[in-house]
Amino acid sequence: MEMETPRSSETRWSRVASSLPVRNVQDLATCCEGLTEETLKRYIRLDTQDNEVLSEQSGEVPVIDLGKLFNPDFAEEESARLRFACEDWGFFQIVNHGIPDEVIASIRNDIEKFFQLPLEVKSGYAQLPGDLQGYGQSFVVSESQTLDWSDMFVIIAHPPQARDMRYWPVQPHTFRQSIEEYSSELMKTAHSIVTVIAKTLNIDLGLMNDKYACQYLRMNYYPPCMTMAEKVLGFSPHSDGSFLTLLLEVNSVEGLQIKRYNAWIPVKPNPNALLVNVGDFLEIMSNGKYKSIEHRVTINTNKERLTLSAFHVPSLDGVVSPVTSRAEEKALYKTVGVEEYSKLYMSNKLDGKTALDHAKLL
Template identity: 45%
Template sequence: MGSICDESVIENVDAPPTYAPSLPVPNVQELVKKEPLQIPDRYVRDQDDRPQMNDDMSCLSSEIPIIDLSLLSKGDKEELSKLDLACKEWGFFQVVNHGMAKELLQNMKDATVEFFELPLEEKNKYAMPPDDIQGYGHAYVVSEEQTLDWSDALILVVYPSQYRKLKFWPSTPTGYKDIIEAYSKEVKDIGVELLRSFSTIMGMDKDALLGLHEELVQALSVNYYPECSRPDQVLGISPHSDTSTITILMQEHDTHGLQIKHINGGWMLVKPVPGALVVNVGDVIEILSNGKYKSIEHRAVTNESKARISYASFLVPRDDVEIGPLEHLIDSQTPQKLYKKVVYGEYLRSSMKRPLEGKAHMQMAKVET
């Protein structure tokens, strides 16, 4: 989920918050339609930042942990141990047996494809306003000089329901609002189960993390990555870690694009597992765990032949919640606090004042050494 909003927005936590202004930029899908072989200069990456299309550490992709949510929900010790290891060593895992119906997953994909196939003037009925990120457009564009991402997005705050700005929820195709609602409700239920398991592996009562959030805030970012004639020169989304507690992502099952930065520094493709959802540790968990679990940099790459869509749901605390290292996790392995206490709404908006740049935004929460 660009600039600090008015402090009254953070204090009035029951009002729909405003998150971030983002500068208007061209629609990438339209650029490709008009000039499919052209890559405008603003999208071309410096040599060092370009994806190496044949060096994606594919051999390691199959090692990304797969976690069975049905076992986690029963408190299965072996599966909880797998979750702990996944969060320590990867920061990413794929979750299966999550209970969401295949039909709902497919309905979400089908309706979203229909939305992005609409004429631009129709999609622009839901365009982001100048002061916020809800709606159709681009987030995190904070300067005229920054290199742009090869993607367009539809971003909606879904929960709590009083935060919704329904004028940005597409009424075309018919039933899309209801599908977004049904999909997001299932994601929320999955997120609640996951946060209970996170509480357990962090040595707390299973509802402790949910209590800390006071009320889960959930946003949905549907990202559309058009095909690109030179995928080696652009990025669909710049490298970043998520400011969330956890992020739950649905990928296309037949089109690759998500890459994570492995512990050894190389970029590695996350190959979709049919029916699975990808989950990653966000900055909030890294701060609460005092770095035991780390939010991992990730990015999206494009391809020459086919557009790709991803569906990222961000579960975060309320704006007024204070986050910092949990005292019982300050131990012999990490005896010093690596992070200070921060108000989540201030942390989030501080990160949105800057373009996506890896984990640079986390500096505001780090203890100075």
């Protein structure tokens, strides 16, 4: 494996926090000892049924056509739909996003192949102490906390000088190229989305240029849990500590749920769309007009779920301030340092929107 090292100060993103090593969940799910209550005791939750699940509303997340946002004949109407989605849902599906089908097919195929590799091969890309990048888990900060039923693989993809090639897999052999192509195309898509978001908020785009400058990719693997799927979660309820997150469903297995009016709404995967959600930094910058929404991942009884989350985050040296559109509008959030907020977010177990509470003035 190549031992290239990163050169940019942006690599500090990978050192914002670290996670304690825990057992590989994919391996546990297939182990011969069986998925008993004893082997699952660190994963079993008592709160999975705390809120109602409204399955009849599945698939109602607003759909936005990116092409229409830049077509003079449809731009005004589609921009209004985008504004509504950010204000009322905090999530939307983006179609006609412009990423070539072959680029998406390649990254999907290589992610599936990577997680099919033997554990000893994947472990060659394991997280190093003090680093968020690599193969393992995140947000494990104590030996006693309840664990999520998932494995993940994280790399910094943008800017290029921030990449640590030790973590970029050489198996499957096309993986590095797939990551490079997808990351590049996704940066273009993110720029287009942010351009329109700036217009809907009446914020100078120049103020947003550094707010999504860094991109880190997290490949998520949620094994099935045949015996106690209803008692474990793939990801704890949380909002994203990003500016904007773009999610690609790799294999269209359901599991994502978003919190809306104190109930959980299952999101039906759309193979032709990217799922976009507002992050904490965008909520702060919009002064609460656009909301980062709690979401979680549930587990299937007999099917694995794979996704690729792309977190677009501000430059670590920067600050994010609420932008008020009127002189009489009161700021509802503090100005936060990106590094300070990110350390707070990443160094604690996931717990709803508690990290964002530290940024609120009221």
